[in-house]
Structures are given as C-alpha cells and as structure tokens.
Amino acid sequence: MMVSLTARRLPRFAPLAIGAGAVAVAAGLSFGLGLGGPVMTGILAALLFVAALFGTAWRVEGSRAARNRVASALIYGAFVLAVIPLVSVMFTVVDKGWARLDGTFFGTSMNNISAFDAHGGAYHAIIGTLEQVGIAVLITVPLGILGAVYIVEYGRGKLASWIRFFVDVMTGIPSIVAGLFILAFWVMVVSPMFSADGAPTLSGFAASLALSVLMLPTVVRSTEEMLRLVPNELREGSYALGIPKWKTITKIVLPTAGPGIVTGVMLAIARAAGETAPVMLVAGVNSAIAFNPFESQSSLSYYVFDQATDSSKYAEPRAWAGALTLVAIVLTLTVVAKLLARRSKLSR
Amino acid sequence: MTSSTTTKPAAGAMLPRRRRFGAETIFRWLTTGAGTAVLVIIVAIATFLIAEAVPALRDNKENFFTYKEWFTGPADRKFGIAALAFGTVLSATIALLLAVPVALGIALFLSHYAPRRISTTLGFLIDLLAAVPSIVFGLWGRDYLVDPVKDLSAWLNEYMGWLPLFGGDGPFGKSVLLGSIVLAIMVLPIITSLSREVFMQTPKANEEAALALGATKWEMIRTSVLPYGRPGIIAAVLLGLGRALGETIALAMTLGTTFVISFNLVETGGNSIAANIANKFGEADDFGRGALIASGLVLFTITLIVNMTARAIVYRRREFR
Known part of the structure; x- marks a missing residue:
C-alpha cells in the first residue's frame, strides 16, 4: 500500500x-x-x-x-x-x-488677478521656492558637512555622542515648530534691528532659515553615513605620506564621499521644497514677482495651499497645476538622487 | 669639508612643527563649531518659543491646559489647548492603528517575501510615497479621497453607529477618519523603512533554525524575525508617531476644525495643534501669535520626548550589536 x-x-x-x-x-x-x-x-x-x-x-x-x-x-x-x-x-x-499647465502659468504672477480672472500663474512662487531653497542649501551644506566631519573624524567622548543623538532627534522636529522658531527668533527679535522703522519683517530669507533648520539634520546624517563608508586605508595612506589630517579630510575623504553627499543634499532639497508650514508663517504674502529674498515672497507649496483655499472657481485648477509642478520637481530630485546613490562607488 | 655638517638637517626637523593656530587647529574648531550648532539650535528653539509664549500665557484669561476654545482677538483673550491636544493625539493614534500593521506587512514583504532582485525597486516605490509633499496629500485628501471616505463613513455609521466612534447624524466628510487616513499614508514609509532595515538584520541562523524545525514561513517570522526586531519596531512606531503629531498642512486641509473633545471619527470635525497654527495664523495679531507659539511649544515638547525615546531605543540596540 x-x-x-x-x-x-x-x-x-x-x-x-x-x-x-x-x-x-x-x-x-x-x-x-x-x-x-x-x-x-x-x-x-x-x-x-x-x-x-x-x-x-x-x-x-x-x-x-x-x-x-x-x-x-x-x-x-x-x-x-x-x-x-x-x-x-x-x-x-x-x-x-x-x-x-501652460505658458501663462509659468510666465506670470498672481499680481492683480481677481477672483474672476481665469489666468494668473506661479512664476513668482517658483522664483520664491528656488531662492529660498537655494539660500537654505548655501547655509546647510557647509554647516552640515563640517558637522558630519566633526562627528566622524574628530568627535570623541560625551560631546560627540550628544551631538549625534540630537542630530537624530532634530530630524523629527515638526516643520511648523521650525517655522514658529524662526518667527520667534528671526522675525520678531532680529529683523526689527535691520528694518528702517523697527517693525518685524516677513521675508523669503526667514523662510530659508526655517528650511535650513529642517534640512540641517538630514544633511548631517547622510554625510555622516557616507564618511563612514570611506575606507580607512585611504586615510592611513594619506597620513603615511605625511599629509595633515585636515588636508586628508578635505582632499581625500570628502571627494571620495562626494557623490553620496550630493545624494543626501538632493534628498534634503526635495524635502525642503515641499514644505508649506514654515514658509506660510515667516515668508509673508506676496502675489507679485519678488526677486529680493529680504522682502515678502511666495513659494510653490504655499501657492498651492493659497489657491486651494481660495473660493474662486479659477483657483482650484491653479492649485492642481502648482501641485503637479511641485510633485514633478520633488520626484525628479528624489529619483535622480537615488540613481546617483546606486552608481556611487561606495556601497554599503 | 666642514660646511656639510652645518647644512645637514637635524633629526626630525623635516616634520612640520605643531602650531597652536595652524590650519589643523582652525579646521578642528570649525568642525566642532558646526557640530555644536545642532545643540545650539535645539536649545534656541526652546528658549525663543518660551520667551514669545510667556507674555501671551500671562494675559490668557482661561486655563491654558483645560480650556477648549481658541479666541485671541482683542475682545476676549482666552485660549486653551485641551481640545487641540486631544485632537492631535486622537488623529495620530488612529493614523498609527491604520499604518502600523500595513507598514510592518510591507516591511516583511520587502525583507522576506519579495524576490531579491525587485525588492529594492519596490522599496523605492514606498520611498516615493515619503517624497510626496504634505500639501499635495492634503489637496488630494480634501478633494479626492473625501468621497470614498464619505461612503465608508456613512456605511460605518449605518451598521456600526451604536459605537460612539461611528455615531452621530453627519454630515460626513472632513472628519478625523479622513485626516487619520491621510496621516497614515504619510507615516507609512517612515515606519516601513526602519522596520524593514531591522527585519533584514535578523540573523540567518535564527531563521534557518526555525525552518529546519519544520516551521512554516509565517511561524519562522513569528518566532525569529519579529522577536528579534521588536525594539526596532517600537522605535519605528515612535518615529512615525512623532511625524504624525507634528504634521500640519495635510491635517489643516482634511480636518473639520472644531474645538470639542469627542471620540467621533466620522462626523465633520477634528483638529490638531499644528493644524490650528496653520489655520489661525493669518488672522492673528501679536497676542494671537504668542498664543500660537505657546501651543507650538507644547507640540515641540511632546515630539521631542517621543523622538528622544525612539532614538534612545535605537541607540541602546546599536550598542548591543
């Protein structure tokens, strides 16, 4: 059987x-x-x-x-x-x-556009986003890379582990809190010192500062990870040739980690470009084209929010067109960053 | 020749002398300063928020922690975070209840079920979800997801209306349920990516031992992968919670903006600290801003505690390895 x-x-x-x-x-x-x-x-x-x-x-x-x-x-x-x-x-x-999504959308602002006008565009908002994110990059990239170099190459003992811990904690700070912080610090305390009449000024630069608070921990973390992947043999070889540590770091370690660092920065940019809350608090309201970041500026994400909460029947298509532009920018940055990361020679 | 003895370098003279203010020292101080900036910023956030919140709190005519409404106009200056804090915790909790099982499922799928070759690409899809800006989720939730959620709410109300969660007579739509679903989608990738990393680190020996004893795949996961990953799962959930508590724009667009303490999920309503800041900021005067900053301080404290707990768990685990 x-x-x-x-x-x-x-x-x-x-x-x-x-x-x-x-x-x-x-x-x-x-x-x-x-x-x-x-x-x-x-x-x-x-x-x-x-x-x-x-x-x-x-x-x-x-x-x-x-x-x-x-x-x-x-x-x-x-x-x-x-x-x-x-x-x-x-x-x-x-x-x-x-x-x-037409030429008018990319070529004009919302200046003098009433609720009954079908046209109007996001040119001013796109400029605002580019400038604010650009300034934030100028602030965070040097600061973030140096901070990561400290954590990986110099930091010893309590201070280094505290910094490492709080970089991680800082990635979780809500964006609205970053906005409130810049409001309480820059707009209400510092900006009156610079303005002619001593009144607080809302500006695109304040938005850049808020975005910097959000980008900094991301840049530090990703750079830190990349620096750790650089083989120690490279550092030791350089020391053996009598090259001082700071030169080893700037000439050998950072260039080796370069592509990875760029990836991290691009991901941070993608995150910052999509942030609405901090911009809404500190950048002010401006529907006209403003190239000067020390004036009120719009930004693409705030533009979407503004148009989405407008009761005009022409506002909603503008909001969605803005959303499409924003998603296109952010996703392109993300995809390119990830592809770069895959091509990087340092692999985990 | 006597001159040769004078030109001959002394031993060690070729090595650079260590200067007190040389490039090396400057560079080290520069990096230390940049690293310390992070600590300075966190302290500065707390300091400036407190400094701007105190005047408004002093003029507040009601108890900040127990009052539910939010009036900051010149006529009556009374505001409290009771309803807002409740709404924040409620929507974040519902979001996590929805997101955590799905996120763990995805993490297991990516680490143990999906074929190796496409697992990275599929994981990338989930990362894309994290890249979509919150304003886009808010817009999508308010204009598109609201209809299916309305159907679901009406159905839950009709058949399970005896539960206080789904009771009431409507209208349905911009409710805690809608806000929480949008929030759940937004925290999903965070929880997924961290728990997936932990699942991938399960020692192969543990898994193979379980399989060799005749365990099915699910029994193997339950007995070796999940216990090993538990601290990581807890940390991932806490990080997701931190994100959910602080989310602003998506909730400002999908919640109904009411100032009541209610467990009802389906009726129009719901609010959160962050959404309230976004909604009230436009019309706020100096006093109103101070009041909003006070609520932001509460949010900052809560998220700081949640995030520090999560990171502490991750760090303790890292030391064990």
Missing part, C-alpha cells in the same frame, strides 16, 4: 480561483444589494478572500498551513494597499494639474 509522505497541498491555482470568486461575490453583493460603491466592493472582496482562503486551506492542508497562507496573503496585500494611494495621488495630480 502506498503511503504519501508529503502533506496534502492546495493546487497552485487555488488562491487565484478563490480571489476571483471573492471579487465576483463582493461585486454582486455591493452593487446588487446596493451596499456601496467600488470602495466597499474592494473591502468586501478582501475580507471574503481571506476568509475563504483560510477555510479552504484549513480543510485541505491543516491549521498551520492555513495560517501561513493567510499571513502571506495579508503581507502581499499590505504592499498592494500602499501602492494604491501612490498611484491615486500621481494620477489625480497629473489629471487635474494638466489643464492649467
């Missing part, structure tokens, strides 16, 4: 068949009985699928295998669930943003 040594298994097509069945039953239930729309169908189908899979597997393969199957289904499902909002956001932004 033949005894099978392997446990009974469901055929390979079983999960697929159960899935198709679940979708069909869910669609029938939700549309036929009028329980709800496509969202309810999806939820119902997922529940049915898991229940049916568990039941079938339990009967054929036993309880342990059934639990294994359900866990796998849930884990795959979690990934699919996360991709849905990504796809939906991308699709909505492109779909709704396309309408107003």
Whole structure:
C-alpha cells in the first residue's frame, strides 16, 4: 500500500480561483444589494478572500498551513494597499494639474488677478521656492558637512555622542515648530534691528532659515553615513605620506564621499521644497514677482495651499497645476538622487 | 669639508612643527563649531518659543491646559489647548492603528517575501510615497479621497453607529477618519523603512533554525524575525508617531476644525495643534501669535520626548550589536 509522505497541498491555482470568486461575490453583493460603491466592493472582496482562503486551506492542508497562507496573503496585500494611494495621488495630480499647465502659468504672477480672472500663474512662487531653497542649501551644506566631519573624524567622548543623538532627534522636529522658531527668533527679535522703522519683517530669507533648520539634520546624517563608508586605508595612506589630517579630510575623504553627499543634499532639497508650514508663517504674502529674498515672497507649496483655499472657481485648477509642478520637481530630485546613490562607488 | 655638517638637517626637523593656530587647529574648531550648532539650535528653539509664549500665557484669561476654545482677538483673550491636544493625539493614534500593521506587512514583504532582485525597486516605490509633499496629500485628501471616505463613513455609521466612534447624524466628510487616513499614508514609509532595515538584520541562523524545525514561513517570522526586531519596531512606531503629531498642512486641509473633545471619527470635525497654527495664523495679531507659539511649544515638547525615546531605543540596540 502506498503511503504519501508529503502533506496534502492546495493546487497552485487555488488562491487565484478563490480571489476571483471573492471579487465576483463582493461585486454582486455591493452593487446588487446596493451596499456601496467600488470602495466597499474592494473591502468586501478582501475580507471574503481571506476568509475563504483560510477555510479552504484549513480543510485541505491543516491549521498551520492555513495560517501561513493567510499571513502571506495579508503581507502581499499590505504592499498592494500602499501602492494604491501612490498611484491615486500621481494620477489625480497629473489629471487635474494638466489643464492649467501652460505658458501663462509659468510666465506670470498672481499680481492683480481677481477672483474672476481665469489666468494668473506661479512664476513668482517658483522664483520664491528656488531662492529660498537655494539660500537654505548655501547655509546647510557647509554647516552640515563640517558637522558630519566633526562627528566622524574628530568627535570623541560625551560631546560627540550628544551631538549625534540630537542630530537624530532634530530630524523629527515638526516643520511648523521650525517655522514658529524662526518667527520667534528671526522675525520678531532680529529683523526689527535691520528694518528702517523697527517693525518685524516677513521675508523669503526667514523662510530659508526655517528650511535650513529642517534640512540641517538630514544633511548631517547622510554625510555622516557616507564618511563612514570611506575606507580607512585611504586615510592611513594619506597620513603615511605625511599629509595633515585636515588636508586628508578635505582632499581625500570628502571627494571620495562626494557623490553620496550630493545624494543626501538632493534628498534634503526635495524635502525642503515641499514644505508649506514654515514658509506660510515667516515668508509673508506676496502675489507679485519678488526677486529680493529680504522682502515678502511666495513659494510653490504655499501657492498651492493659497489657491486651494481660495473660493474662486479659477483657483482650484491653479492649485492642481502648482501641485503637479511641485510633485514633478520633488520626484525628479528624489529619483535622480537615488540613481546617483546606486552608481556611487561606495556601497554599503 | 666642514660646511656639510652645518647644512645637514637635524633629526626630525623635516616634520612640520605643531602650531597652536595652524590650519589643523582652525579646521578642528570649525568642525566642532558646526557640530555644536545642532545643540545650539535645539536649545534656541526652546528658549525663543518660551520667551514669545510667556507674555501671551500671562494675559490668557482661561486655563491654558483645560480650556477648549481658541479666541485671541482683542475682545476676549482666552485660549486653551485641551481640545487641540486631544485632537492631535486622537488623529495620530488612529493614523498609527491604520499604518502600523500595513507598514510592518510591507516591511516583511520587502525583507522576506519579495524576490531579491525587485525588492529594492519596490522599496523605492514606498520611498516615493515619503517624497510626496504634505500639501499635495492634503489637496488630494480634501478633494479626492473625501468621497470614498464619505461612503465608508456613512456605511460605518449605518451598521456600526451604536459605537460612539461611528455615531452621530453627519454630515460626513472632513472628519478625523479622513485626516487619520491621510496621516497614515504619510507615516507609512517612515515606519516601513526602519522596520524593514531591522527585519533584514535578523540573523540567518535564527531563521534557518526555525525552518529546519519544520516551521512554516509565517511561524519562522513569528518566532525569529519579529522577536528579534521588536525594539526596532517600537522605535519605528515612535518615529512615525512623532511625524504624525507634528504634521500640519495635510491635517489643516482634511480636518473639520472644531474645538470639542469627542471620540467621533466620522462626523465633520477634528483638529490638531499644528493644524490650528496653520489655520489661525493669518488672522492673528501679536497676542494671537504668542498664543500660537505657546501651543507650538507644547507640540515641540511632546515630539521631542517621543523622538528622544525612539532614538534612545535605537541607540541602546546599536550598542548591543
């Protein structure tokens, strides 16, 4: 008599068949009985699928295998669930943003645009974003790289570990708090010293400072990681040739880590360009083109918020066009940064 | 020749003399200064927020911690964070309840289920989710996600309305549920990336031992991957919590802006400290700004504690390795 040594298994097509069945039953239930729309169908189908899979597997393969199957289904499902909002956001932004993405949008500002005007653009906001992020980069890149050099190359003892710890903590500071800090510090205390009438001034530069607070920890962290990847042999070789430590760092270590540092800076830029809250607090309101960062400036992310909360029927298409531009900038930066990172010679 | 003895360098003379104010010293001080800047900034944030908040708190006619409404006009100067703090914690908690299981699922998918070759690319997709600016999520949530959530709210209200969470008569739409779902999507990538890293570090020996004893894949994960990763999971969740508590614009656009303490998730309502700052800032005078800064100080303190706890867990773990 033949005894099978392997446990009974469901055929390979079983999960697929159960899935198709679940979708069909869910669609029938939700549309036929009028329980709800496509969202309810999806939820119902997922529940049915898991229940049916568990039941079938339990009967054929036993309880342990059934639990294994359900866990796998849930884990795959979690990934699919996360991709849905990504796809939906991308699709909505492109779909709704396309309408107003024209020459007027990129070439004009919102100066003298009333609620009844269909045109109007984001030129001033794009300039604001570029200048504010640019100044923030000028501030954070030297500071961040030097800070990371301290942590990796010079820092010993308590101070270094405190700094390392607080760099990590600082990455979690909410952007609105950074904005309030610059409001309380720069706008209310420092800027009156520079203005003619002693009144606090809101300016694009203040926004740059707030963005710097947010970018600094990101730049320090990514640079630190890159510096740690530079092989010690390079440093030792340089010391052996009698080159002082600071020259070793500036001529050997930093150039080697260079591409990685650029990646980190680009990711920080992408994050800063998308920030709305701090800009909204300290940059002031300006619907005209302003090249001077020490005046009130708009920014692309604030422009989206401003247009989205405007009651004019022409404002919403502008908001979506702004959102599309912003997403395009941020995602391009992110993708290029990640591709650069992949090509970097230093790999973990 | 006697001259040769005078030109012959003394032993060690070729080595550069160590100067007190040489390039090396300057460079070291420069880097130390840059490193210390981080500590200075954190201290400065606390100092300046306190300095600007105190005058407003002194003129406040109500108890800052127990009063629920927010009036900072010249007529009545009374404000309190009770409802705002409650709303912040409520929306962040619901967001985490939604996000954590999914994020852990994705992390397991990327570390143990997805084929090695495409796992990096799929992980990159999740990173893209982190790159989308919060204003875009806010706009998407307010104009697009609101309809499906309205359907879901109506359904929950009809069939599970006996629960206070889903009770009420509507209207549905810009509710805690909508805000929390948007928030959950935003914290998802943070929790995923950290827990995925921890899962990848599970010792191969532990996993193989479990499999060799006949464990199914899920039993292997439950007995070797999850226990090993527990501190990392806790830290990841806390970091996600820190982000959720501080999120501003997306919540300002998706919450209903009410000043009540209520557990109702589906009716129009909800508010948070950060969203309130964004909503009230435009109309605030000097006193109003001080009041908002006071609420920001509370937010800063909460997020600082949450983040420090999370990092401390990560650091203690790092020392064990």
